[in-house]
Amino acid sequence: MIGRGHRVTLIAPPQSRIFSVSKDFGVESVALPIAHKNWRGLSALRSWFAANRPDVVNTHSSTDSWLTALSCRAPIVRTRHISAPVGAYPWNRWLYRSAARRVVTTGEALRRHLIDALGLEEKHVVSVPTGIDLSRFRKTAAIRGALGIPATAFVFGIVATLRSWKGHEVLLDAFSTLQGDFHLLIAGDGPQRPVLEKRIAAQAKRSTIHLVGQREDIPEIMSSMDCFVLPSYANEGVPQAIMQAMAAELPVISTRVGAIDEAVIDGATGVLVPPRDPQALAAAMLEIHRSPEMRVAMGRKARLIAEQKFSLEKMLDAMEQVFLSVR
Numbered sequence: 180m181i182g183r184g185h186r187v188t189l190i191a192p193p194q195s196r197i198f199s200v201s202k203d204f205g206v207e208s209v210a211l212p213i214a215h216k217n218w219r220g221l222s223a224l225r226s227w228f229a230a231n232r233p234d235v236v237n238t239h240s241s242t243d244s245w246l247t248a249l250s251c252r253a254p255i256v257r258t259r260h261i262s263a264p265v266g267a268y269p270w271n272r273w274l275y276r277s278a279a280r281r282v283v284t285t286g287e288a289l290r291r292h293l294i295d296a297l298g299l300e301e302k303h304v305v306s307v308p309t310g311i312d313l314s315r316f317r318k319t320a321a322i323r324g325a326l327g328i329p330a331t332a333f334v335f336g337i338v339a340t341l342r343s344w345k346g347h348e349v350l351l352d353a354f355s356t357l358q359g360d361f362h363l364l365i366a367g368d369g370p371q372r373p374v375l376e377k378r379i380a381a382q383a384k385r386s387t388i389h390l391v392g393q394r395e396d397i398p399e400i401m402s403s404m405d406c407f408v409l410p411s412y413a414n415e416g417v418p419q420a421i422m423q424a425m426a427a428e429l430p431v432i433s434t435r436v437g438a439i440d441e442a443v444i445d446g447a448t449g450v451l452v453p454p455r456d457p458q459a460l461a462a463a464m465l466e467i468h469r470s471p472e473m474r475v476a477m478g479r480k481a482r483l484i485a486e487q488k489f490s491l492e493k494m495l496d497a498m499e500q501v502f503l504s505v506r
Contacts, residue, residue: 181205183499190227190243216242225250235502238279248278254505258283259293260309261414262437267296275299280505283307283498285416286438305501308417308442310494313486316426319398326389326403332362333468336404338397338420339411341369346410346434351378352457353410353464354388361387361468366400368393401427405474406467408432409439412454417442417489425485428478432463442489448481 180187186207191198193210201208211227213220220242228236228251237256238244244257257279265271275282275297282304284290290306293299323330335354339345347365354363365375365388372390379388394400401407407424408431415437422442424431431449433439445451450463467474 180495180499183495185499185502188231188233190224213243213246216245220246221250228253234506237502244274244279248274254280256281256283256501256505258285259289260285260416262286262289262292262416263414265293265296267298272297276303281305281501283501284438285309286441288438288441289416305497307494307497307501308489309419309422310491311419311422311426311485311489312491313426315398316401316423319402319427321402322396322399323403326364326391328362328364328389328403329360332360332387333406334362334364334404335406335408335464336364336366336400337408338366338394338400338423339409339418340367341371341375343371344411344413344415345371346412346454347371347375348378349410349412349455349457349460350408351375351382351388353460355382355384356457356461357464359468363388364400364404365390366392366394366397397423398427401429404429406430406432406464407449408460408464410434410452410454410460411436411439415439422485422489425481425489428482430467430474430477431481432460432467442484444480444484448477448484 189201189206189208190211192214198208198210211223213224224246233253235254235256236247236251237258238247239258247255255278257275275293276299282293284304284306285308287306290304293304294301328334337350341347379385379390382388401424407429409418409421411434413436417438421431421433431443433443433451434454435451436454440451443449443451452459452463
């Protein structure tokens with residue numbers, strides 16, 4: 180949006196990661212105490228909005244949406260990224276219907292849920308998938324050697340925040356049953372890291388499991404994989420990591436959770452399995468491994484769909500239209 184001539188200001192808690200990295204991306208940022216729903220955050224936001232008067236405010240979570248709705252007169256666009264159910268309570272109807280001028284979801288399934296649960300008008304809610312910079316995921320170099328992964332190994336990988344519902348433990352259970360020269364690459368950090376470290380340490384195949392933490396070189400991480408796996412069982416829209424994997428021409432194994440099946444086409448760009456089912460997941464992993472031709476075909480189809488539906492430019496076009504429509 181900055182590149183399109185708009186002024187963008189990020190407001191975030193000072194301890195948040197997005198605030199710490201915002202200046203690296205050239206984004207004007209303001210640290211305010213809005214991590215929790217309380218008077219301090221409400222007062223700080225009210226003062227900032229009164230002094231700066233933005234044309235539109237885009238909120239992204241429950242806390243910042245409530246604080247903004249109660250402190251700002253500018254039009255609000257509420258973006259919802261996850262598929263957790265929204266209760267049909269009067270206060271939620273007010274927040275999504277009256278306080279927000281428009282609502283954006285990252286998948287059509289999320290859009291339908293809000294319309295049906297809260298009685299919102301169809302035109303009030305729009306689905307805009309998160310955009311991917313496709314140029315970053317074309318012909319990038321694999322870094323297996325630096326990660327301690329043999330060049331000949333078959334590598335399954337996951338890139339995700341280490342949260343319970345991302346299904347890392349299900350993936351570990353499935354991986355433990357595989358026989359052969361397989362390695363598992365886990366990129367990301369989060370609250371589940373101690374749990375996963377303990378689980379990995381107890382695995383007989385722990386030397387083939389690589390927990391590499393938070394990474395900035397995601398294209399190179401993706402290029403080190405043969406297949407991307409995200410066995411989520413809750414709270415997903417269209418995960419950005421799945422779109423990145425598709426852009427990297429990887430077949431994807433995932434679940435029918437949230438709006439994942441709006442990106443992954445079962446049998447064409449990957450395989451969809453039931454959530455929390457290690458046996459089904461292991462079977463899908465072996466199916467992908469056994470057919471090199473299928474992997475290549477799925478990867479190429481995935482890249483084509485990423486170009487058609489999930490480019491950064493398409494997202495910017497759609498969001499710019501939303502922002503301008505509410506001014």
